[in-house]
Amino acid sequence: MQKGKKKTRFEMVKERHKNTFYRALKENLVDGQVVSLCEFFAKSKNFFTSSTCSGRIVLLQVNRQENKHESAFIAKWHKKASIGKVWSTLCAKTMEEIWLKQEPFIMHIGCADFENAKTILQIAKACGIKRAGIQVAKEGKFLLEIIGTHNISFPVKKGGEILVEKKHLKYVLKRANEKLEKNYSTLEKFENACRKNLE
Amino acid sequence: MQKGKKKTRFEMVKERHKNTFYRALKENLVDGQVVSLCEFFAKSKNFFTSSTCSGRIVLLQVNRQENKHESAFIAKWHKKASIGKVWSTLCAKTMEEIWLKQEPFIMHIGCADFENAKTILQIAKACGIKRAGIQVAKEGKFLLEIIGTHNISFPVKKGGEILVEKKHLKYVLKRANEKLEKNYSTLEKFENACRKNLE
Numbered sequence: 001m002q003k004g005k006k007k008t009r010f011e012m013v014k015e016r017h018k019n020t021f022y023r024a025l026k027e028n029l030v031d032g033q034v035v036s037l038c039e040f041f042a043k044s045k046n047f048f049t050s051s052t053c054s055g056r057i058v059l060l061q062v063n064r065q066e067n068k069h070e071s072a073f074i075a076k077w078h079k080k081a082s083i084g085k086v087w088s089t090l091c092a093k094t095m096e097e098i099w100l101k102q103e104p105f106i107m108h109i110g111c112a113d114f115e116n117a118k119t120i121l122q123i124a125k126a127c128g129i130k131r132a133g134i135q136v137a138k139e140g141k142f143l144l145e146i147i148g149t150h151n152i153s154f155p156v157k158k159g160g161e162i163l164v165e166k167k168h169l170k171y172v173l174k175r176a177n178e179k180l181e182k183n184y185s186t187l188e189k190f191e192n193a194c195r196k197n198l199e
Numbered sequence: 200m201q202k203g204k205k206k207t208r209f210e211m212v213k214e215r216h217k218n219t220f221y222r223a224l225k226e227n228l229v230d231g232q233v234v235s236l237c238e239f240f241a242k243s244k245n246f247f248t249s250s251t252c253s254g255r256i257v258l259l260q261v262n263r264q265e266n267k268h269e270s271a272f273i274a275k276w277h278k279k280a281s282i283g284k285v286w287s288t289l290c291a292k293t294m295e296e297i298w299l300k301q302e303p304f305i306m307h308i309g310c311a312d313f314e315n316a317k318t319i320l321q322i323a324k325a326c327g328i329k330r331a332g333i334q335v336a337k338e339g340k341f342l343l344e345i346i347g348t349h350n351i352s353f354p355v356k357k358g359g360e361i362l363v364e365k366k367h368l369k370y371v372l373k374r375a376n377e378k379l380e381k382n383y384s385t386l387e388k389f390e391n392a393c394r395k396n397l398e
Contacts, residue, residue, distance in 0.1 A: 100353075118336055133332015133344055137317055145332055154299075154353040154371055163367045171362055172353055 009140035046112040055105040055183040098157035102176035104148025117142040150179035208339030245311040254304040254382040297356035301375035303347030316341040349378035
């Protein structure tokens with residue numbers, strides 16, 4: 001940027017998110033599978049990412065209101081989860097209700113203008129990603145949400161009682177691990193397409 | 200519309216979707232909970248709905264490719280599902296893998312222009328709906344997808360073998376029914392807000 005030239009609203013927002021990303025990266029808070037894509041956007045002129053997750057398997061403690069802010073992660077795996085680790089985590093003392101979830105990737109991408117946002121939509125669609133949409137559309141602030149489709153979610157423990165049979169849980173985990181693998185493939189495909197088609 | 204005036208692209212698309220909706224309504228193919236909202240959009244000047252579901256509990260047969268077109272609904276409930284009915288359905292002869300899913304509402308809303316699409320986004324956000332985005336943005340074709348958040352999804356049977364314990368399934372169904380109820384409340388809130396704020 002030229003010296004003395006006033007920054008646009010987008011440039012200011014981008015700089016803030018870029019700094020947040022590099023701080024999180026330094027503190028090892030960014031999921032490995034999504035680092036290079038986030039960095040690609042951070043270094044670009046017209047894009048930035050805000051909250052992002054590459055997809056994961058989690059054990060989540062849910063309260064009756066199902067308020068996410070009140071929910072607590074008992075364990076998170078951003079890779080294959082083993083029945084041994086999941087079962088032993090479940091056997092530990094927990095409160096409320098515990099859900100096993102395999103969550104797909106989720107990305108929030110900020111774009112400099114409407115055309116950039118539409119380009120991302122097209123790329124996502126071409127990669128077979130069905131859940132992609134412009135959520136905020138204002139001058140200087142176009143925000144997209146992109147989510148994978150692979151998903152598992154069900155309650156496995158209530159109070160002190162494990163509800164799911166170990167054999168059943170083992171099967172669900174096998175499927176969750178397979179879905180997570182597919183999820184990462186889609187994310188990789190999306191990254192390659194972004195690198196090929198943007199800037 | 201004035202006689203002789205050429206229809207816009209949006210007006211033509213709207214008319215086609217409106218006719219599809221009224222045909223589906225006549226054939227009893229539209230979920231009860233979403234009829235009045237779809238009718239509201241059908242009668243409006245600037246909006247239409249395409250594929251829409253009010254939210255449901257389903258038993259779904261999934262093949263290894265997880266291709267939705269190849270998947271078959273074993274049973275659907277657009278209201279509370281009872282353990283008796285779900286269990287007896289599970290006990291019948293089935294192939295492949297069976298998943299129990301509680302799916303949230305999903306609406307696809309077409310808008311005449313960008314401003315209309317942004318208004319729907321604002322209404323959805325004000326109703327606490329997080330998954331709302333513009334998926335297609337072209338002159339004469341602005342298409343939004345709006346999805347509720349409540350969701351359960353896990354495999355319960357593989358080949359001839361029921362994997363889930365009846366007691367566990369009963370608990371999951373109780374939670375699925377509660378979530379479906381919340382889902383319908385959100386949908387109702389969204390309908391009221393649309394009637395209040397649009398046209």
